[in-house]
Amino acid sequence: MKRLIQMILVGAGFTANIHTASAVFVVDDQVVSDPATFLGDPEFDSRTNQMVWQDALGDLWVADIDPATGDISPLDGKGTLVDSGLASIVGVGNGPEWTYGVQDAHIAYTRLINGTTRAIGIASMDGAGGWTTRILNDGFNRWRPEGTSPSNTSAARIAYIKGSGAGNQIAWRNIVDSTSETVATSGVDGARFVAGSSFLVSTAKVATVSQLQIIHEVTGQVTQITFGANHKYNPATFIAPEFNEPMITTMQNKTAVAVWRNVAGVWEKHHTINLPTSKGYVSSPEPFTYGGKSYVAVVAADALGVGNFPFQPAGDTEIWIAGIDPGQPFYRRIDDPSTNAQRSEPEVYEADFGPVVFYTETDPVAGTAIVRRADTGLGDTTGYDMPLYGGPWSVMHRDNRNSGSTPYEIPDAYVGHNLAFLKNVQINRPTMGPKGNIYIPYYDTNAGYARKFASLEAATGAVNYSHDSTVLLPDVTVAAGNLIDRNGDYYVSTEGAMNKLDSDGNLIWSTPIEGFTRSPQFTSTDKLIFLTWNGWVYVMEPSDGTILMGRTMTGWRDY
Missing domain, CATH: 2.40.10.480 (Thrombin, subunit H)
Structure with a gap:
């Protein structure tokens, strides 16, 4: 497969787009919501092909996404009214979020009780395609929930802020078991679950520098994992198929994206993504994976800070995707470069034809917000150079x-x-x-x-x-x-x-x-042999399942 080098003219300068692909990338950036409806900061679920968002009146809406086209139905996003009385996003700092169990998806959000008290609401799909809602048991004075990721292999959980002012705490729990609530030994700024692990990640000021810390999900013990003079903001997590392990992305000093990897128990910076653009700031890095590779969708901006949101991009902005492999640089601007607009909140959705990025385009003067959909072009990537899920080492060819x-x-x-x-x-x-x-x-x-x-x-x-x-x-x-x-x-x-x-x-x-394994084979003596995703090799007797050999090849790693 040929390696194509595409040069895209942006403004007065050039940016390199280096990527293995089957076709030259062509920008496909379209308005997909009703321009007459203020529709901002939606969250997308590729499992159920739905979108959730909160309007200015505090109503919670769910709309459908057509996986064949990536279109929103209905265009105003008001497909099903799920709940009302949500707390203002401006006051809480976040809108509704999806949270996932093994096969189930729920919506977690902040309700306002009697106009003053915050509480966590949970919306769950019923068997008839509708929604049931409830206030979380012991959910009062708990707010801004973050959910478990689609890769979660246990019960759906949420992390949130517990408290109503001074003395706020980071807490988390199973969404159906109030007795499972655990509180971090320190920290007040909220946390997110680290995909594929038993930890959460948050940030905390150490001296004057914002650093990453992980929180043990069982004990609540907090451990600082980054050091140095660079600030780390807005952590997000994903399971990288290149390594089959959790990784973390952060904003670095608001000007770049840092990618972190746990190497032998020590979190190290795997890559620093400096976008090839004249914009000096980044916002809302959103990691995602496709075709056995990891990417980040991110906003490039001239300035940050909108109202109560210090990391929100201001002015004319751009939407980019970038790879995490420092040995194979990949940068691609995917929004329409012929127009200037204030773009924010990139959200990745995997359509049938490949991943797309939905984002919000805001006009502060007109007071409008619409949703646009930009194709990443990654759906065209194919060939034998594509790594297998979990890495080719675990496959018996x-x-x-x-x-x-x-x-x-x-x-x-x-x-x-x-x-x-x-x-x-x-x-x-x-x-x-x-x-x-x-x-x-x-x-x-x-x-x-x-x-x-x-x-x-x-x-x-x-x-x-x-x-x-x-x-x-x-x-x-x-x-x-x-x-x-x-x-x-x-x-x-x-x-x-x-x-x-x-x-x-x-x-x-x-x-x-x-x-579990993906590639069992028979030996020349008719025994069953296979490797597991976490580094074990087995030989078994096919007639009765007796293990003839079972041995770990990666005993130094903590899965």
Whole structure:
């Protein structure tokens, strides 16, 4: 695949856009909300294809997103009125946020009780496609909630500020268990969960410098993790597929984006992103991943500070995405460079054609706010140079290109059959059996994202069977790593177990393992061999699931 170097003319200067891609990037930046409606700071959920936002009257609205086009429906964002009486964003400092369990998504927000007391509200989808709302038990004098990420593999939780003035504390809890509330030993500015870990991250002034600190989710113990003279603001977290581990982004001195990685127990700066633009400040860095790589969506601005929001961009601004790999610089401006506007709050949504960035365009003079959608162009990126989810080290390849690609001849045409949308195609891979049937684990979008696996006829797409995987495989959080033996028996990994089922979907055995695998294979002596995402290698007896060897190769790492 050729490496293209594209030069984009912006204003009076040039900015380099270096990226491996299948086509030259063309800006696609469109208005997607009703210009007559003041619609600001929405939050997007790629799981349920919905958008949540709060209007100036304190009403909580949910609208649909079409994953095929990225369009908002209805255009004014007022699809379903979920709740009313929300506290002002200006006073609280944030609007409603999504929070995620293994398969469930909820909305957390700050309500105002009797016009004076703040409390946390929770909105949850019911089985009929509607919403139920409630005030959190023991939720009074708790506000500005932040939720767990879509990668969360346990119950949905929120972190928030506890208190009503002097003596505020950082606290967090399970959204259904008031007794689970834990309070940090120090800190007052709020916190966010570190994706894929048992920690939260926040900032605190040390002497005169804003530093990062992590908070142990069980004990509340606070540990400073950054040092030096540079200020760190507005931390956000993500799981980087390049390393299969949590990382943190921050604003550095309001002028750059810093990316942090835990190396052998010490948080180190992995990369500093200095945007190739004449704008001197950055705002709202939003990390995201796609195609096995990590990126940051961020605003470039001439100045920061709008009202009570010191980090909000002011004046004419730009929307950029950038890569986190210091060895392969990638910068791309994705908003329309032919127009000047005040742009803010980039939010990434994964459409069917690739990730897009929604952002708010504000006109302070006219008093309007609209939502625009800018395509990242990353959906065009493809090829064998794309890293696999979790890194190629954890995959046992069986073709001579070491690519994991099919060993069969590629046909000139395909016949498509639709079963259900695969929520994570990087993990949920189909496998063909010896009789031409296809086995596949998947999320059923027509049944509340129920975890299932099915057998299909490859020639016709007819469903032989489709089972609820939580019935046959209790406590399953993910199904991956399909393998078929010569008898048509089916081997599939779940979180913490390797399982064998017959061709009718009946469970034969289930053996506990560390983590889960994506690439089991048979040895030359017909034993089952596989690697797990967290560095274990196993050899098992296929007939009964006996572990013949189980050994960690990364014992120095804390997963």
